[in-house]
Amino acid sequence: MSSTAPSRSDAPVAKKVDITRTHHGDTVVDEYEWLRDKDDPEVIDYLEQQNAFTEHHTSGLAELRGQLFDEIKSRTQETDMSVPSRRGDWWYYSRTVTGQQYAVRCRCPIKGLDDWTPPAVEPGSAVVGEQILLDANVEAEGFDFFSLGAFSVSDDGNLLAYSVDTTGNERYTLRFKDLRTGDLLDDVVSDTAPGATWSADGEHVFYQTVDASWRPDTVWRHDLGAGTPDATVFHEPDDRFWVGVGGTRSDKYLMITLGSKITSEVLVLEADDPTGEFRVVLPRREGVEYGVEHAVINGADKFLILHNENAENFAVTVAPVDDPSGGEVLVEHDSAIRIEDIDAFADQLVLSYRRDALPRIAIADLSKRDVVFDEVEFDQELCSVGLAANPEWSAPRLRIGYTSFVDPTELLELDVPTGERILLKRQPVLGGYDPAQYEAHREWAVAQDGTRIPLSIVRRRDVQRPAPLLLYGYGSYEASMDPSFSVSRLSMLDRGVVFVITHIRGGGEMGRHWYDNGKTLTKKNTFTDFVDSARYLVDAGWTTPQQQVGMGGSAGGLLIGAVVNLAPELFNGIVAAVPFVDPLTSILDPSLPLTVIEWDEWGNPLADAEVYEYMKSYSPYENVGEKDYPAILAITSLNDTRVLYTEAAKWVARLQERTTGEAPILLKTEMQAGHGGVSGRYKQWEEVAFEDAWILRQTGAVHP
Structure with a gap:
């Protein structure tokens, strides 16, 4: 697939140093493992060459980046103040x-x-x-x-x-x-x-x-x-x-x-x-998770214990402080509801949970004899509601937060006995923002095994199909990608881009089973769910492969790296932020940061040959082939301790070597940053503008 960006032919060429590893009788030659040594001046020089290459191939976007930065800035109330707590x-x-x-x-x-x-x-x-x-x-x-x-x-x-x-x-x-x-x-x-x-x-x-x-x-x-x-x-x-x-x-x-x-x-x-x-x-x-909260119920100190023992989606028991094992059920297990937290105040209990891939809360008034939870409801089809900052145990009212893809974040104070809601603050969006011009709704893709995958689709109401489209996913650690408002996203939506989140397995949107069916030896469901979502969006007329960009970060970078190996023809661009694209190398080395704790998420390839073969079969770095890859933008940070810069550097080196297409494969390394990227809000806006300008070009929404 061709790209609107210049040719890739002048990409830096990484030297090859054959470093071998052998596990379970399988010997692998990793010619780019030498890039792991960031104290080596040659490594730093290579990263700086890649940065220069990326700057060259994105220089035509400089004016657009400036426009996007100015738009973010102009919509943001720069001198602002949080509501005091x-x-x-x-x-x-x-x-x-x-x-x-x-x-x-x-x-x-x-x-x-x-x-x-x-x-x-x-x-x-x-x-x-x-x-x-x-x-x-x-x-x-x-x-x-x-x-x-x-x-x-x-x-x-x-x-x-x-x-x-x-x-x-x-x-x-x-x-x-x-x-x-x-x-x-x-x-x-x-x-x-x-x-x-x-x-x-x-x-x-x-x-x-x-x-x-x-x-x-x-x-x-x-x-x-x-x-x-x-x-x-x-x-x-x-x-x-x-x-x-x-x-x-x-x-x-x-x-x-x-x-x-x-x-x-x-x-x-x-x-x-x-x-x-x-x-x-x-x-x-082993296998039992629980958390503890302190409450006073009917004048007695109690522990509220949120647990998953014989309760896949968790339940809550209430127990005496001096006998935590002697609890009684307060909130029963429900296969349709994933209970995520319970918070106690002097006069209320707040239950946080998700149903139908959306976060919700329910509140029980402790002044009443029976503990009965009532859900706090909002009208928007796709929205997020949750407990806000409530540092005082005895506050007479509860603060809750509300947002959606089209509604700026609101901080509300709830009077529990009367149900009255007091708006304390709505996120200011300058420049005459009108939520009525935008729309968000739910559609469902169907996976290869028949599983229905929820999609959150956000767009301007006047967008005509097929349209430029950004497809985002994560799908790991039971993390959920919930509706939220974004000032910077408006610049994309106003240029005709449709924004879609696919809530793939491995995340937590649909309950614990959704997570369990996207980890360890079922991890490939995460990747095929994303591919099936991308195909659905094309088949349903939302977009075309020439207008579709896929994006993921961190463990979502692993997702997007696996996806581009599986179905490069579905995308005209891929954004991989701090991407975990060399998982097998990392998970095989217990000395690397955070490796051992990850074995419960991915499996232990050191001890288990089946896990080793399974991980090797989907690892983005291991499976880079000689194929026509779309344009790729990988962004990493030199000081990242969660996903080492090495992963992106090695992956890009191999992609640049093996791609048979002309679309540039770009690596941008922040030389003074960590896993979250650059610090400071203006620097972060500049980084968002850099990414969004590239996405706008690759979706065809703009032609700089």
Whole structure:
């Protein structure tokens, strides 16, 4: 298939160094594995050559990129402010200022204990009594990359724990600030994971560190100002498990959570006993996942336990705190509803779940004798509703968030007893945006095995078919691609592009079985579902192969890499962001970041020959063939610790070598970024404009 981009013939040529590996009697020669050594100047030089090649082949899009950036900027209220959330004696909020890359974290005092109405302040106006807690623009000065990890204020409001990463490698430096004086304390903790939890007395902070494979494996307690070595609170030796630490909304308990892909365990400790011993709520059992929330029901302390024991889509039990195993069913298992979370407040319980591939919430009023959940409903066919930030256990009203593909995000306050909804804020979209000009609806493709695949289709109402089309998918880790509003997407829609998400197996949209049928030895369903979705969109007249671009990122990059091997003829372009396209090499090496914990998702090819052969049969890198590939844009980051830049670099080298077509295969490497790409909102808008301009060209929506 031809491309509108210039010829690929001047692509950098990577040298070949035969490096062999043998597993289960199979010997593989990997001629581009040498690209893994980013300390090798030759590797950096090769990446920079690829960047120059990409810049050359996208230079004709410079004007369009500028237009797209300006459109994003013009639709965004650059000086803005979040709705303040009450915590203790303060209203907490963040604000942005025109021209500044990062948000400023602030607070102002409440007027009184019965003050539950957030201060009505226009963005850019002075806030009475404002105190700046952290200005990320100041913190980021002198750095090409900046990411804020922990941001946690002690219960008494006097101290701030915050952490920053200035390279993109997700190892943070934890610092402490006295909010009464504005002074930084002498305490500094290096190489932490991105989080911090205070004890009730404000004298201790719990945090995590990661092992050599970037797995959070240890919880520590830092005794503020003590000058003593930090205490190891918990260490998890099993490489399959991630460790997290936090507190309940009630502030009564601290909790350590352990989770592999299929098994979990929770340890608990009273928050007013921070130097005590954490105790296990329910011992881990292979294949059983559970989470714990603290609630007070009919005056008694209870643990709400969300679990999947004999409940594929999860159920909720309520149990005495001193006997968690003796629970009674609160919410029964339902094969049509995937329960995802339960949150407790002083007067309400909130159940978060999904049905028919959409997220929903239901609320129970604890002032009533029986616990009965009532769903919060909205009229839009495709929308997302969920619990918003509600830091106060005893708040009289609940904040919920609502959005759709065409409706800007809304923050609402819900009075549970009356059902009244109070709009606190609607995301501003400047420039006269009219939602009525756009439409989103659900259609269903049919997979090869007869499974119905939900598609979310978004377009301007005046678009004529067939149209330029961007097909997006993910399909891993039970992650769901839910309806959400995007300012940047408007620039694509207004140029006639139809945006489609295919909710393929491996995701969580249709329940746990949807996930289970797209992982390990059923992983290929993820790829064929995407191909079948693309074919459906062509057959239904939505688009043509010459107008269709496929896109995926991270594990979705694995998806899109496998798809372009299976059906390159269906696409005129492929975007692969931080793509996991060399999975077999990575999963075979336990020393690489996050490999062992991934075995429950993909299988263990080291130990299992069947898994090895199956992964090898779909791995994008292993299966690059001599075929007419469409234009491909791969984007990666040098400091990414989740999906190493090596995967994209090797994949592109092999694609450039083997493609029989003339469409350029491009690699763009961010040299100062991590898994999430560049930092700073203006830099991120520039990156979005770069990707979208390329997509617009490849769909034929524009002809620069």
